[in-house]
Amino acid sequence: xxxxxxxxxxxxxxxxxxxxxxxxxxxxxxxxxxxxxxxxxxxxxxxxxxxxxxxxxxxxxxxxxxxxxxxxxxxxxxxxxxxxxxxxxxxxxxxxxxxxxxxxxxxxxxxxxxxxxxxxxxxxxxxxxxxxxxxxxxxxxxxxxxxxxxxxxxxxxxxxxxxxxxxxxxxxxxxxxxxxxxxxxxxxxxxxxxxxxxxxxxxxxxxxxxxxxxxxxxxxxxxxxxxxxxxxxxxxxxxxxxxxxxxxxxxxxxxxxxxxxxxxxxxxxxxxxxxxxxxxxxxxxxxxxxxxxxxxxxxxxxxxxxxxxxxxxxxxxxxxxxxxxxxxxxxxxxxxxxxxxxxxxxxxxxxxxxxxxxxxxxxxxxxxxxxxxxxxxxxxxxxxxxxxxxxxxxxxxxxxxxxxxxxxxxxxxxxxxxxxxxxxxxxxxxxxxxxxxxxxxxxxxxxxxxxxxxxxxxxxxxxxxxxxxxxxxxxxxxxxxxxxxxxxxxxxxxxxxxxxxxxxxxxxxxxxxxxxxxxxxxxxxxxxxxxxxxxxxxxxxxxxxxxxxxxxx
Amino acid sequence: xxxxxxxxxxxxxxxxxxxxxxxxxxxxxxxxxxxxxxxxxxxxxxxxxxxxxxxx
Numbered sequence: 001x002x003x004x005x006x007x008x009x010x011x012x013x014x015x016x017x018x019x020x021x022x023x024x025x026x027x028x029x030x031x032x033x034x035x036x037x038x039x040x041x042x043x044x045x046x047x048x049x050x051x052x053x054x055x056x057x058x059x060x061x062x063x064x065x066x067x068x069x070x071x072x073x074x075x076x077x078x079x080x081x082x083x084x085x086x087x088x089x090x091x092x093x094x095x096x097x098x099x100x101x102x103x104x105x106x107x108x109x110x111x112x113x114x115x116x117x118x119x120x121x122x123x124x125x126x127x128x129x130x131x132x133x134x135x136x137x138x139x140x141x142x143x144x145x146x147x148x149x150x151x152x153x154x155x156x157x158x159x160x161x162x163x164x165x166x167x168x169x170x171x172x173x174x175x176x177x178x179x180x181x182x183x184x185x186x187x188x189x190x191x192x193x194x195x196x197x198x199x200x201x202x203x204x205x206x207x208x209x210x211x212x213x214x215x216x217x218x219x220x221x222x223x224x225x226x227x228x229x230x231x232x233x234x235x236x237x238x239x240x241x242x243x244x245x246x247x248x249x250x251x252x253x254x255x256x257x258x259x260x261x262x263x264x265x266x267x268x269x270x271x272x273x274x275x276x277x278x279x280x281x282x283x284x285x286x287x288x289x290x291x292x293x294x295x296x297x298x299x300x301x302x303x304x305x306x307x308x309x310x311x312x313x314x315x316x317x318x319x320x321x322x323x324x325x326x327x328x329x330x331x332x333x334x335x336x337x338x339x340x341x342x343x344x345x346x347x348x349x350x351x352x353x354x355x356x357x358x359x360x361x362x363x364x365x366x367x368x369x370x371x372x373x374x375x376x377x378x379x380x381x382x383x384x385x386x387x388x389x390x391x392x393x394x395x396x397x398x399x400x401x402x403x404x405x406x407x408x409x410x411x412x413x414x415x416x417x418x419x420x421x422x423x424x425x426x427x428x429x430x431x432x433x434x435x436x437x438x439x440x441x442x443x444x445x446x447x448x449x450x451x452x453x454x455x456x457x458x459x460x461x462x463x464x465x466x467x468x469x470x471x472x473x474x475x476x477x478x479x480x481x482x483x484x485x486x487x488x489x490x491x492x493x494x495x496x497x498x499x500x501x502x503x504x505x506x507x508x509x510x511x512x513x514x515x516x517x518x519x520x521x522x523x524x525x526x527x528x529x530x531x532x533x534x535x536x537x538x539x540x541x542x543x544x545x546x547x548x549x550x551x552x553x
Numbered sequence: 554x555x556x557x558x559x560x561x562x563x564x565x566x567x568x569x570x571x572x573x574x575x576x577x578x579x580x581x582x583x584x585x586x587x588x589x590x591x592x593x594x595x596x597x598x599x600x601x602x603x604x605x606x607x608x609x
Contacts, residue, residue, distance in 0.1 A: 196557050203558070225558035229565050248562040267560050311587075314582060329579045332587045353579075515557045524598070 002237065005076060008184055013071035013086075015052050015061055026066055028051040028240040029178040031285075034184070039207075041227045041248070043263065044237035045486050046457055050220045053237075054186045058079040058103055058219070058510040059085060059093045075100070078183060099129040102177030106189040109167035117159035118145075118172050122179055129180045141193035144175045148205060174202070178209060186207070187219045191226065192483070195349050203230060222486035224267040225516075226251060226548070236260045266491045268516040279343060279521045281498055282491035296502055298523075300457045301339035304507045305361070305475055310334045310370035313355075314359045330356040335361035336514060336526055338475070343508040343517040348528030355512045358477045360511070362389055375474060375517035382427050391424060395468035399458035399480035405452040411463050412448035437466040441496060458489030465496065469504075479511045482517065494521055 015027040027049040035042045042050045055061040056068055069240055073085035077100065088096065097103075105111040122141035125349055132140065132387055138157070145153035148171045161169055177185060187206060191199040207230065210217050219230055227234060231248040236259065244257045255261045268282060278295035319323035322508060331353045340346045346354040351533045355414050360367040371381040377390055390483065393416075398404040405414055415437055419430045438445050441462040461481065468476055478497065482490045498521060501508060518525060559566065581587075594602035 036594045199558070221556070225560040227559045230564040231562070252562050254561070264560070268559055269560055324583060325581055326580050327585070329585070329587055331580055333590045 005035075006074075007036050007073055007076050009033040009071040009072070009074040010053070010057070010327050011074065013056060013073065015056050015066050016069045017064075017066050025240055026061075027056065029070065030235075030237070030240075030242040030437065031071075032235050032242065032245055034218055035218045036183070036216050036230045037210060039210055039217040039219055039230050040233045040235060041219045041221060041231035042235045043221060043224065043227055043235060045222070045263075045488050047239070048237040049240040050237055051188055051328040052240075054103070054218055054220055057085060057184075057186065058101060060097075060152060075184070095129070098182075099180045100182055101184045101186065102180070102182035103186040104170075104173050104177045104190045105186065106192055108166065108173045109161060111173050112169060116163055117158055117160055117165070119280075121155045122157075122172070122176055124438070125176065125179045141175075141179065144179055145172075146177045148172075148178070149201075151176070155382065167201065170198070170202055171205070174205060181213065183216065184216045184218065187217060189221055189223075190219075192223070196515065197349055199226075199460075206230070224264060225269075236263065243325075248264055251460055263487065266487050268320055268491075268514075268520045270516040270519055272516075274520045279498065279525060281495045282520060283429070296498060296523075298339060298341040301342055303337045304375055305338040305509075306339040306371070306373040307337070307357075307361060308335045308373075309373040310357065310367055310372065312367045313358050314365075334370075336524070338507045338509060339523070340474070340507055341505040342523040343501065343510050344520055344524045344526065345512060345522040346526045346528065347512060347515060347518050349513075352528035354528060356481055358396070358479055358509055358511060361394060362391065364396075371444065378514065392471045393474045394477065395471065395473040395475075396477045396479065397461070397464050397468050397481040398482055401450060401464045402458065405460060407452055409451075411450050411452070411455075412447065414447075414452075415450055415466045415470055420466060422471065424471070432469070434466075437469055440500070441466045442468065456489075458485055458493060461485060461489075461493050464494070465493070466499075469500065472504070473506065475507045476507065477511075480513070481510075481512045483512060483514065490517070497521075 009031075010033070011031050012029045013027055013031070014025065016023045017026055030049070030053065032040065042049050050068065050453065052061055054062065056066070057073055059068075061068065069087045071086065074082050075085050075096075076082050085093070085096070119138055119141055121320075122144060123132075123137035125133065126137040126140050127134065130140075132136075140222060142153055145156060150156050150168055150171050156164065156168070156172075161172070162525050164172065173188075185206070190206070191202050196406060206217060206219075209215055214478050217230075219227075221227060230247065234246060234248050235242055236244040236251065236252040236257065238259045240462060244255065244260045251260060252264065255264060266282065274281070276295060278297045280295050311334075312330050314328040314330060315324040315478075316326040316328060324454065325539065330467065333351075334357055336344060346357060348354050356365060359365045361372050361379070367380060370380065372392060374390065379387070379390060382390055383476065405411075410435060415434050416430055419425060419433060424430070434448065436447055438448060441460060443466070447455070447459070452463070455463065476497075481497075482493050485493060500506060510518070510521060574585055591603045596602050
């Protein structure tokens with residue numbers, strides 16, 4: 001492979017952004033190449049320049065206010081010509097994007113146009129780049145949907161993105177990226193938002209396309225396990241610099257740079273909690289935390305939350321009179337207990353009812369039957385006004401901290417809002433409390449006057465945690481709260497949650513699709529196959545023992 | 554569990570042969586009565602659902 005002519009050679013690429021505070025260098029003179037049929041994974045933390053590098057290759061970085069100020073982006077067009085993408089005109093780049101270079105974005109719902117059918121979106125590139133008429137383009141689109149193994153492709157052609165599951169939407173995005181048979185496929189965190197079974201299918205699909213079509217793949221991810229599974233070579237980036245490059249075996253088995261070593265050390269590995277009696281803090285990347293920590297053992301635990309026979313169903317309306325014609329059995333007969341100061345995790349595929357269980361407990365959706373007892377209070381029997389009071393004891397942290405924070409409100413006001421809603425404290429007392437909360441989640445007090453867009457993903461999630469803590473809750477529900485964070489930030493946020501749990505005796509209902517994280521943080525785990533089908537076990541045991549839950553048939 | 558990627562490049566398991574069992578549709582007729590969940594305890598606190606079809 002090394003003797004091959006590279007398909008892409010990035011040579012001393014430098015990308016700068018003009019900001020109010022001056023010029024920010026997004027990528028500093030990095031160089032690497034990708035050969036045909038090779039997968040190069042670019043890894044690093046948020047802000048390391050991974051996505052900027054890929055956007056520069058597509059010349060999309062200019063639309064985000066960036067500028068390529070130095071370097072070459074040499075691309076072999078396959079007709080004997082090697083062109084510098086950095087010097088191509090706008091029309092020339094329009095001909096290359098989606099044609100010679102395909103890109104799969106992280107979030108398929110935003111990558112797809114909600115008002116066009118799957119068939120229309122697939123056909124567009126074929127008509128523009130391949131000169132096909134509508135009929136030819138649709139025939140080819142159908143063929144591509146079959147290649148990416150979408151069930152019932154004829155029907156999917158006529159559907160809109162919102163009618164498809166997350167996994168199917170991402171397959172459509174891959175199909176669009178593959179439609180014109182590009183020679184380079186850029187995958188920017190293509191599986192981050194997907195659960196493990198769909199992730200495995202998508203990774204296998206990209207790997208097959210790489211092998212069969214000799215496509216070069218630039219794969220950007222923060223998930224080192226995905227890197228180990230996909231990469232031929234790995235480029236490690238840190239603060240805009242390439243700090244190390246090597247074959248995947250070299251990087252994982254003999255990393256040279258301290259940063260690479262720390263990056264690998266921060267990765268939770270499934271099975272490392274085997275035999276341990278209770279959750280332990282994660283290893284952090286830079287603070288020199290010891291590899292092991294004191295287990296979070298609760299002496300003489302007493303039940304805080306008792307859920308019994310919880311059932312939540314949603315009506316499906318149909319017909320002219322909009323009568324109930326069927327019901328979605330989202331949660332069926334679920335029972336479990338969470339002790340004070342302990343963590344129960346729920347894992348399972350998309351659609352298996354994890355989030356509905358959490359929302360039913362908080363009565364964000366109304367359960368049909370069952371019992372939810374929080375510290376002696378029957379939550380399901382409460383009136384709306386009493387429920388409002390009870391919600392002081394139960395707070396939620398959502399997956400996307402950007403979406404769960406109000407972009408128009410300063411961070412101080414967002415953390416203060418629960419206190420004001422419940423009329424807690426004087427203005428001065430609230431100020432003191434908020435300052436304490438910022439200290440507790442390790443954010444500078446100067447950030448109080450900032451807006452969410454001025455913060456990184458990890459910082460935003462800390463604000464969401466501070467807001468959840470404002471009312472001193474007994475129970476925190478964390479619904480995929482760390483799934484979108486990169487490995488080091490994820491470790492910091494998880495450690496913060498575990499520290500707060502230890503210090504304040506908070507119980508946690510933790511929802512995740514990351515099995516290694518779940519193993520690390522949980523006292524107990526519930527694994528869902530589908531609604532009403534749960535397996536329960538102590539945290540360190542559940543994932544060690546092969547359960548019926550997430551095994552392949 | 555077979556779907557969980559492992560951070561070990563010498564233990565690759567990318568395969569299109571996983572063929573996961575699709576999640577059964579949760580949409581049922583109005584008169585549908587869900588079967589009761591019955592568990593067997595394989596260790597203290599470790600309960601595994603008995604498959605209503607295969608009874609295993």
